[in-house]
Amino acid sequence: MKTCKKILALALSLMLMATAIAGCASPTGANPPAAPADGTSVPAPQAPADAGPKKxxxxxxxxxxxxxxxxxxxxxxxxxxxxxxxxxxxxxxxxxxxxxxxxxxxxxxxxxxxxxxxxxxxxxxxxxxxxxxxxxxxxxxxxxxxxxxxxxxxxxxxxxxxxxxxxxxxxxxYIGFFEGLTYNAKIFRDYSLDPPDSWENILKAVEVLAKTDIIPISTSLLNPTVSIETMVLAEVGPDAQKKIADPSWAPALDRFKVLYEMNAFPKDAATLADADSRPLFVDGRAAMSFNGSWVLNSLRDNPDMRIIAVNPPPGSSGTKGAIVAGFxxxxxxxxxxxxxxxxxxxxxxxxxxxxxxxxxxxxxxxxAMKIELPPDTEPVLLSATEMVSAASSMSNPIDAQMPREAFNKLAKDLIYVCEGEKTSIELLEEVKELIASAS
Amino acid sequence: MVLKNKKQALLFLLPALLFISVFLIVPLFRTVYYGFTSWHNFSPNKTFIGLENYKKLLNDRVLWISIKNTGILIVGVLIFQIGVSMLLAICVDSIKHGMRFFRTVYFFPIVISATAIGLMFSLIYKYDYGLLNYFVTIFGGEREVWLTKERAIFMVLIPVCWQYVGFYFVVFLTGISKIPDDICESAALDGIRAWQKAFYITIPLLKDILVSNLVLVVSGCFRVFDMVYIITGGGPMNSSELLSSYMYRKAFMDYNVGYASSIAIVMIILGLALTGVMRTLANKIQSE
Structure with missing residues (x-):
């Protein structure tokens, strides 16, 4: 009886251990042969001619x-x-x-x-x-x-x-993307404003709309990825955009401070998640928003939605028609x-x-492949096609060109620049330090 | 001793020991090592950099904000979780009917996940469609941004306290029920008042439970993560960052695993130090 109990206890312990170890097994079932240390393209094994397709x-x-x-x-x-x-x-x-x-x-x-x-x-x-x-x-x-x-x-x-x-x-x-400034043409018509195709027009729209219930620019300052990417490119152009965290980027960050002080952003922008800022624009409560191609699907039903490139502000070294786009x-x-x-x-x-x-x-x-789109394309997609085809250059987003930690610093600390607790140059120097420590 | 044979006892302890070793002890030692490395992007390459991460920590403003916020959290939960739960337990114990009802009501938040509570409170605090602003506008007020730099950490403190008050309430209530009736009855014969009973009988006799709860509450503060992550994301301007959320951000959003490991080590040291202080205090109180 005592021996029987011992065997039972041993069996239970082994089962417990086996269950735990089973979780570490290869998810595909059979263990595949180890990958070679060198060489990058691997020939697949040939199945026997008479065998059916293997599950x-x-x-x-x-x-x-x-x-x-x-x-x-x-x-x-x-x-x-x-x-x-x-x-x-x-x-x-x-x-x-x-x-x-x-x-x-x-x-x-x-x-x-x-x-x-x-x-x-x-x-x-x-x-x-x-x-x-x-x-x-x-x-x-x-x-x-x-x-x-x-x-x-x-x-x-x-x-x-x-x-x-x-x-x-x-x-x-596979699927490419583009980024730009989306705007609601109806709001611009209602307030007799010109489309935001220049920095002056953007400032004018912000000035007029900030006095109304309409939020001028819907963006999250908790994670302003697209906003920073498009503004930096507009400010410095495609060449200087590749010089990561270059001091020439500073005016682009300072323009956020200008907009912030003009009450261009939602009042809770500092804690507003990107996903929460988007509906403000989609529902027509905001006039503009920095957005990417991945948002256009939610704008298709509204015939007044448009997307355009952010054009270089006066005095900047940016290039007209330059867009953040790529695969x-x-x-x-x-x-x-x-x-x-x-x-x-x-x-x-x-x-x-x-x-x-x-x-x-x-x-x-x-x-990324040669395809044909159906002819009944919606206005917002047409404006997107127009923007992309008229683009003077297509640049990779800056977040893909720098370590994640450095970009997160740039995006998360933009609010410090807006609040005046840090200068844009100081922020860019901190970003550069992170890039150096990551490399 | 139930198991007289030591080999049998060891056999039963082995699986648990294995689990703890694999999932706790080994990762802990590895974290200590990673804290001395430069390790980015979960890359296979780590570089030993000695104390560099810790030197950087000393000048990291966000770390000090996180430590300050963790301190605020500890003080907050000591006052509101321990204080309120004890008060509630004493009050509920003194009523004749409905004790079970109150016990259930106060305990209920414990069964809700912290993530769900975090989401619920994040909806309450929303500027645009939050419940708080709904009530403010009903009473003719202007909508307000609740999660500001100055008060974000306190707004996070509310759900943290609310969730666990019920747990400590039940522990205190159980402790009160163990107080011998004859003490209370003889005090009642002497004409003791309710507040005198609370201060001179109930609280002194709950000393052991109070000490255990204090230790649990303080160590629990280092585990608070989900509420901050969901409600404020550590913002605005890192004003509600906690050690746990900052460590997570560095490891899984910034991919600076070496630096995140050094934050984890700071957390462990602070946690152990505080728990040590609490234990010393507890021993002192118990020996009195």
């Missing part, structure tokens, strides 16, 4: 989650893919990415740190790609594109370099997935086909 689960992470505008299309296309390929199960690990609630970057970084990257990731380019490249866990795409010239030729000119990091194409650019995200494929089978590549090719991509672009953004 496989693809772990995919994207930002098509939460309130993201592309979620319905994403759900549709992966459902269709699984119907067409019954042996494939898409394990959708998508998480939202939005301002202060960005859980996407932490999850990606945690996956890398834990050596459990998803098979495929639609993740950011620019400085966000660096940790992925450094990890050595992801393939580069050059050889895959070279092996399929027809697929390669479908990408628009200039799209692919956006996926490069240190000269290697680690990400396959800020793209597809990453893990070496483990590439080694396991060709299914991950097949799925990427399905996603990066003009037919599928055009379904995403009808919701918002610009395409």
């Amino acid at each position: 496989e689960t693809l772990r995919v992470i994207t930002y098509f989650a939460g309130s993201d505008q592309w979620v319905p299309v994403w759900k549709e296309v992966i459902a269709e893919y699984q119907t067409q390929n019954p042996h494939i199960t898409i394990s959708d690990e998508s998480v939202p990415t939005a301002g202060t609630n960005d859980v996407f970057r932490p999850k990606m970084n945690a996956d890398i740190a834990a050596n459990t990257p998803t098979d495929l990731a639609l993740y950011f380019n620019g400085s966000d790609a660096k940790p992925l490249l450094d990890s050595g866990m992801y393939v580069t795409w050059e050889s895959y594109l070279a092996a399929d010239p027809a697929w390669n030729s479908q990408f628009v000119d200039g799209a692919l370099p956006a996926g490069e990091c240190e000269g290697q194409l680690i990400s396959l650019p 800020g995200s793209g597809w990453y494929m893990s070496k483990q997935a590439a080694q396991r089978s060709e299914e991950s590549l097949k799925f990427v090719k399905y996603m990066c086909s003009p037919e599928i991509l055009s379904r995403f672009i009808q919701v918002g953004g610009s395409a």
